[in-house]
Every structure is written in C-alpha cells, then in structure tokens.
Amino acid sequence: MNDDSERAAPRRKDARRNKENLLDAAAAVFVTKGVEAPVRDIAAEAGVGLGTIYRHFPTRSDLIIAVYRHQVDACAEAGPALLASSATAHAALERWISLFVDFLVTKHGLAGVLQSDNSGFDTLHAYFLDRLVPVCTQLLDAAAAAGEIRSGVGAYELMRGVGNLCIGADSDPDYDPRRLVGVLIAGLRLRG
Amino acid sequence: MNDDSERAAPRRKDARRNKENLLDAAAAVFVTKGVEAPVRDIAAEAGVGLGTIYRHFPTRSDLIIAVYRHQVDACAEAGPALLASSATAHAALERWISLFVDFLVTKHGLAGVLQSDNSGFDTLHAYFLDRLVPVCTQLLDAAAAAGEIRSGVGAYELMRGVGNLCIGADSDPDYDPRRLVGVLIAGLRLRG
C-alpha cells in the first residue's frame, strides 16, 4: 500500500516540525472545540498557514485519522486480548464494544463525523472500518461459535450501529449511549 | 402557544400560493436530493426568490417541519391505537417503533439532520421530541407495567437511539437499521 508514502516524514526540518505542531494543535483543538472545528482554527493554533495544513494532510479526514490513529489501533489490538482473557466470547465482545464506545464518546463530534455523508470524511469512515471490522468479526464469530448470540447481525452493521448510537452523546447530558449500547448487545444474546 | 400565528395562512393571495408551492417544491426536492438539499434548490424548484422562503419559513427547520408535520402527527396518533389493538404492550411498542423507523428511513437524510448540532435544526429536533416522546412514554410505561421490559431506559433515550440507528441508512445498502432496531427492542425485553 501507500502507507509509507503517506506517513513518510517530510524531507525538510521545518516541514517535520510543522507537521508535529499541527498534530498537537489539532489534538488540542479537537478537545476544546470538537472534531468539527474549522480548519482555520487549527491552523491558527499551530501558528501555521492554511496551505501548510493541506500540504501535510490532503483532507480534514487525513488529519483526524493521524490524530486518532494510535487510539484506533490500540482498540483494534485489544480485541484478541479480550477474547483470550474473558470468560465468554460474549463478555469479550461486550468489553470490546465498551472500549470502542468510550473512545468515541470522549471525542466531541467524532461519531457524528464518522457517518457524515458530507463527502470528505469517506477516508475517515473507511479507516475505522478497515481497522475495526475484522476485529469485531472475530469476536462475533467466537460468540456465535459458542452459541451465545443470534446470527444475522454482521460486524459492519454492528460497528455502524454502535457508532451511530454514540452520535450527539456530548452536548446532551440526558442521552447516555452506553446504556443503549448495552441494551443492543444484550439483544444479541440468545435466550436460555 | 404560538401555533396559530406560525401556521396562520398569509393575508395576501400570492403569499398563500407561494407558501403552497414552496411546500410542494420542498417535498419534491427532499425526495430527489434529500433533506439536506440547498435552500436555493428549493427556491428554484418553486420558482421563488430566497427572501420568499425565509419569510414563510424563518429557518430550514421550519420548512422541514411543515413538510413532515402530518406524517409525524400520524405516527404520534398511531401509538394509542396500536396499544389498543396489539396483544401485548411490547408488541405495540415494537410496531410503533417500526412505524417510526419506516418514516425516517424513507426520508433521505432526515435522521441525520435530526441529531445534527449544526445549530438551526434545534426546532426540528424539538418538534419531533415534543410530538413523539409522550407517545413513546405511554407505550414504554404500558410494557413496563405488564412486566415485559426492563426499566431504566427512558422514552427520550429510546427515541434518540432509534433515530440515531437510522442515520445513513440510505446511501449504504449494506446497512439495515431495521435489523439493529429490532435487536435493540429485543434487548429491552425481560428474559423469561
């Protein structure tokens, strides 16, 4: 793939420094103003021009991905570990989904942007899916093989649903996605 | 309330005609281009200037509400009827939610716009909630009273969750919110 070329550090020192500053600035702005903060705000925070942002990160999605890549990867890697350390596959699934929800809920607006069809976030959507759906599939398959859950719900659908449930969790203290996600996962379980 | 003043037909004949045209045009554009279609497109479709739209409907939300008001009201009114005609309260809840999902899913982008914090859709959000949460509460209470569902999930939360699950259902044939909503409602049911 082109991972290398995309992630490659710039040749020049100032460019490398700016890219770092940009990542830090973006992370800071995302925390205070949410993921949908204007690009100009991030540029200002980093003390950098607009052109610089777009050279390093061809689109907003790429910047968001770069900021959260480590956490998404960590979540993906936690899947197999949970499967190994949990009493049942369903418990592992439950814990892993909870990890995912915690991640989404603590990033203002990220869940919303994930499903947004505002073209330009496709890359972001795709990255999350590429990274997490395989893990979810593994957990789901394990639970299904153990006869713990109903079949018919795919990993993509589940991830998508959980992501959707997390939309708007910030900015509304009366809405707690964790409870609903809990109900959803409970609904997956077979009776008996 | 100010329902009367807001819904009052304009005094002048041309204004009344334009308001009608606008509603028809908006409905047509929403079907073809989705609820997020630019205001200018609706104005063009109605053969009307921008000012005219904003005089009749102070904000996009008001236009959307006006277009869907009847259907939302119909959904609200179906609640008590279903409760009377269904075998169990849980069945009534299930059918009513299904009605709501059908409504949302057939309006491109409506679910998305409902939760959008893009300020300006607050009115829309509020209208849906005002109209539907009481009905949902009634169904939920009935099911709880019959001991059919777990307590702890409020009507607001449930409506919000179901709405969220419907986001992005169009423009993605691989995502079927109905199945997930089914799982969610199943998760509400008490075992045994």
Place this chain on the structure above:
DNA sequence: GCAAAAACGGAACGTTGTTCCGTATCGTTT
C-alpha cells in the same frame, strides 16, 4: 384609481472547506 401594506427577488454577508501561486526557506553542490 390610489396609496399603504404586504410580499417579492436576489444581491450581499459571514462561514465553511479547499485550491493556487508568488514568496521564503532549506539543503546540497560547487
């Protein structure tokens, strides 16, 4: 008919994401 009231159209504003290009800086080569 005529004036006042009501409503109209669309230019203009503010905010966004993104592109473009003249200018500045860096790193290498003589």
Place this chain on the structure above:
DNA sequence: AAACGATACGGAACAACGTTCCGTTTTTGC
C-alpha cells in the same frame, strides 16, 4: 560561503452554503 534548485510556506481567492437586507413589485382596502 555563495548560489541554486527543490521544498515548503502563507494567505488571498474560490465555491457552496445558510441567512439577512432592502429596493422594487404586487395586492388589497378604500
């Protein structure tokens, strides 16, 4: 160390959007 090409920079400029504003047109009541 000077100079030159490659690299990167800043921010003006563009397009799309929601919304506001106001000079002009249409309707209505007399």
